[in-house]
Amino acid sequence: MFERIAELAIRRSRLILVVAVAAMALMGALGAGAFGKLLGGGYDDPASQSTRAGEVIDEKFGGETNLVLLVRASEGRIDDPAARQSAKALVADLRKEKHLENVVSYWDTASPDLRSKDGREAMVLAHVRGDDLERDENAKGVIDTYTGPYEGALSVEAGGGAAVTSEMGTQSGKDLFLAEAIAVPLTLVLLLLVFGSLVAALLPLVIGLVAIAGTFAELFVLGSVTDVSVFAINLTTALGLGLGIDYALLMVSRFREQLATGASVEDAVRRTVSTAGRTVAFSAATVAAALAALLVFPQYFLRSFGYAGVGVVAIAAISTLFVMPALFVVLGHRVNSGRLPWAKRERPASRAPLWGRLAGTVMRRPALTALPVLAVLLLAASPLLGITFGTPDDRVLPEDAESRQVSSVLQEKFNGNDDAALHVAIDKPLGKAPLETYAAELSGLKHVVRVETSQGIYAEGHSEAGAPGNKALGRPDAQQITVVSALVPKSDEAQSLVTEVRAVSPPAGADPLVGGVDAELVDSKDSIGSRLPIAVALVALTTFLLLFLFTGSIVQPLRALLLNMISLGATLGVMTWIFQDGNLSSLLGFTAQPMEVSMTVLMFCIAFGLSMDYEVFVTSRIKELHDLGEDNESAVTNGLGHTGRIVTAAACLLAVSFFAFGTAKLSFMQMFGLGSGLAILIDAVAVRGILVPAAMRLLGRSAWYAPGFLRKVHGRFGLSEGLAAPEPSAESPYTKDSAHV
Known part of the structure; x- marks a missing residue:
């Protein structure tokens, strides 16, 4: 097979390069749209209990709270007349937003749990509509519109899962730009040091860029038919640049070595493809096999890296095996052109x-x-x-990120953390008495601050007098129960609480599904652990x-x-x-x-x-x-x-x-x-x-x-390497210009 590849490159080198340029242009055109197809999130197992709970709540109750707007009085307390008037106007405007559902605020419910302990801040809770891609765009639009000063009396900051995901996506793009701004020039400098020749140094960089462009095009296509994480872009650039250069480095080194023995260009190409080309093929197969294992996981965050990894390895290897030999044929001994001043001559097979x-x-x-x-x-x-x-949360962001600062305020200044509440979904009709008994038992669990239902609010095993509950949490055919604790989200205690909530005996005939950020973590660990x-x-x-x-x-x-x-x-x-x-x-x-x-x-x-x-x-x-x-x-x-x-x-x-x-x-x-x-x-x-x-x-x-x-x-x-090339009897005029690699 490798001999045939070499002969094809020798006979049809220019045709191969024309096809490669056309393919590169097509891949570039497709790959440019990849960013618009990729999603944030993807850390959850679609078949897990927490995901199914979220689906029921989305379908029956308009979705779990994923956006928290922290409203702060510019002066005084949040209940002062000016602040209250502006806050009610803010809530009214939010309810007009077509991308928001379940907008609940302190000023509607008068719940002390939605107001900070010092009375200077209060919360507005909402659900941002849409699938992962739409939700990111919708959340960004709402956040850009409403955060900052509001009517002079208030300032608004955004937190919650939708805000964290939005900021992570934005920060990921900035990180990628900075990383590539560092990696590409530094890589070129290192290639020049390795080869001592401008032409030879540029060849591996070309293969790396082809691998990246091809994988971007692959992600665009896959993103059009299935969920693909935006973070696959980061792997594509790092692995595409690195592996493309690795494979091309091996090929260029072997080709220059063969030229240095006095071999003709055609024989050098044949020898290079049959030895280094064979190594590249096996190397790519082993790397792709390791990355293909990511496809066994149900989380599309991990699967996306499998898509990108296998794609970038395959494209890097194919372009190395076909495009690189064609370039060798066209360039011939000019592969050593552009010798740099520090490059030293050395015997060919040293x-x-x-x-x-x-x-x-x-x-x-x-x-x-x-x-x-x-x-x-x-x-x-x-x-x-x-x-x-x-699993990722606001702590992966810089300390000055707005959504992270909001999360800190919610934990420090509010009684319980509504943003990290557990959401129990019961997708069946449930009578008042069984619901009250079940909610009271949940509220008696250690670390639970309160349990909210359509029938009332419960704490320490009992119903709170005068708390009518949230009627939006109940439907004739389903019930939602919110379990709020004061625990640090994703801590060991918070994860243990998920297990305890799931262990509470449900009402007869009911099959409660427990969701929320801590439940998602527990399910993700179980899901990945079972498939690892x-x-x-x-x-x-x-x-x-x-x-x-x-x-x-x-x-x-x-x-x-x-x-x-x-x-x-x-x-x-x-x-x-x-x-x-x-x-x-x-x-x-x-x-x-x-x-x-x-x-x-x-x-x-x-x-x-x-x-x-x-x-x-x-x-x-x-x-x-x-x-x-x-x-x-x-x-x-x-x-x-x-x-x-x-x-x-x-x-x-x-x-x-x-x-x-x-x-x-x-x-x-x-x-x-x-x-x-x-x-x-x-x-x-x-x-x-x-x-x-x-x-x-x-x-x-x-x-x-x-x-x-x-x-x-x-x-x-x-398959194995062919016989080694004979050693030269005398130094060739085409001895390598730089240190032999």
Whole structure:
């Protein structure tokens, strides 16, 4: 197959490039509309109890409260005549908004729980209509219209789930722009340092941009037919730029190496595609397999990263395999044009001396060199023993974000937090007596401040005298019950309260559905936890099969899986130490909180896939030399000597793309960027540089073991590198201009 790709590129290079340019234009046109199709949210399981509760409340009661307007008197108290008059005008205007339902205010109900303890603020609660995309747009319109000074007597600030999601979407766009403004120029500088040639440095960047444009087009198409998270854009840019450059880097390096031996352009293309191209194909398959595991989760936030990840890997690999060889044919020896002043000439097939010496040292004393590294990685992983999980809320935003400040005021100054209330939906007719008994029992639970129903308000197991209740919470065919507590949202106690509410015996014949932010967290953790073993099994199985087909050994896949899990454990442990335990929070500017469960799963799949990327880079060259008859020690030492610079350069370039997101203001994007970048560097240096040669030395000849029947399977279905190109007898006039990578 790879030979045919090479011949196609040689015979039809210009046609391929014309088609690629046309495809790029089409992808750019489609991809430009991607942002208008993507959604915020997506953290909940559509089949969970909390989601079903929300659907019943949306259908029967106009929706749960997802917008809280905090109204503050400019002077004096909120009950002063001027403030009251302006507030009633505000509420009247809000009720005219076509995108709002269930507008409830302190001035309608006179409920003391909707007024702050000092009397200076009060709440207006509402539900913003629409699906995820419409709701974001509708919420932004309402917030822009009504927040700020109002009629001179009031100031209005927006909080609640709709406001948080809106601010997260806006901040995500700003974070993305800043990250790319950092990553793209820095990547170009690094490419120039690596290649020492302007033309050679630009080729990987071209592939990265093609991968990004193609994936944006894919997201536009998918966003038109299903729910796709806006945060898939962030992964697309980081992974597309990084992987596209990685794959192109490998191809350009091998092509220049072949030219340096004196090979013709056509032969150099054939050799490059049959060796480096084969490595790119297997590498892409392993990364895509890891990211495809995200598709088993029902939350479209996670599935979206699977869509984007698989798409960007596939497009990067396809463009590398087809477009890059065509560019080589057209450019020929001009790939070395634009040599920069610092570039030095070097013999064509030279190895990286540092990596070769390091591999040799490790192979001579594997235990002595590997044990300290293992100890450090295991120590780094130790914070995982105390890991806890959460879902995004206002705390992921900067402290000066308006919705976050509103949330703080609600928790500190109000009796109970209506924004974080539990909403119990009963989608059946329910009599007055059973409803009262059930509500009274719920109000008797520890930490419950009050329970609101259509029949009354309950506290400490009893009905509050003179509190008529909210008639909007009752219908002939359904009832909604609001359970308000004073607990910190998403705390362990708040999650325990969800379990306790669900454990209360329901009225006869009723099937209560418990929703709300804390219920959504409990359900998300249960949903992801139940599917995580399936995802891990799929990743492990597909990785094992692909590496077996690549190496013909059953030991190599097991060795790779074990070492990758160690490096992943270290990465996640460091992220837990930072983002959950709060270390470096003042430096990085975030608020410590439980690890975001979806982002942790995503980071695991991304880091695992990328570690397999470098596994294939290194193993391919080791196997090539082993197949040529070198003993295990020489194959490992020389293989790492040849690939060390490629892995180092690729890791640095890819890490830059992810580390750029360390500048993000959204803390979970910060964690994703820093964690993914750290995982890449740990894998490239500690694992590939030390643990791999140590493991290969300790395994010896058994590293390439496979039972006889599996050797036959590999002989029939497996793929491996071709024979190595002959070494040149004299230095070619086309010797590389820069350091050999």
